[in-house]
Amino acid sequence: MTEYAQSPALRALVEEATRKSGLVWVRGTGRARPLWHVWLDGAAWVVGGGPGEQPLPEGLAAGARAEVTVPSKDKRGRLVSWTARVAECPPGSAEWESAVGELKGKRLNAPDAEAVPERWARECRVLRLTPCAATTDLPDASAASRPAPSPATTRGPLPPALGLRRRRG
Template structure:
């Protein structure tokens, strides 16, 4: 697979499926949003638990088909903590993907107070 093919597969897979697998201490399922060439996710503060992810420099990511669960692409990604105040569009994209939040109208305020938003930038 060429670099451009891999980039296209990552983007397509991340856009079509709202979940992915991260290898942290073990494989962990996580919901996410694709925005501006990267994967964004939130952890802590009543959201999904992804212990230790914010301390990593890199993480192994697996994207699977929404239709049949088949592996679409695996890749390494750089991990960075997001300054939520400096990235309102990314946080808004992530909030839009958050299903069944009990406090949806105050979701981003809760995240700013209690959670960590992370950006996973795929290696190409």
């Protein structure tokens, strides 16, 4: 890892790549998860953990460290990785209000678009991921891992009607 504070070029790369990326991969203590975010005031802000919102990785708690990997928007490969200090923002604070204002604008298909801030204050966590170290020296090995177990996956045969062509009359 390169000393983040002493490298203006690396800080600029982290900011620009993270700002332009639609999602980042975040690893707390468990497996990495893709999270949508906004870049605001020198940090990535994420919301989640509540019903109907994105699940947050294990170990993503205030005062902890997290590994963030930013994919290239066009090639989807790793562009830069950085270590973040995690801070949880209390609902109602000025910092929370500005972050939620930005996050609300990026939240797609919210079931309750106007009441999102109130629901996030009750049920979710708003986290600030502040970069403290970064690297562009990425390992040659793939970071791919097996998909997380899910009841949504099926391994059975295809339904009989799938793939059949409709006859013309």
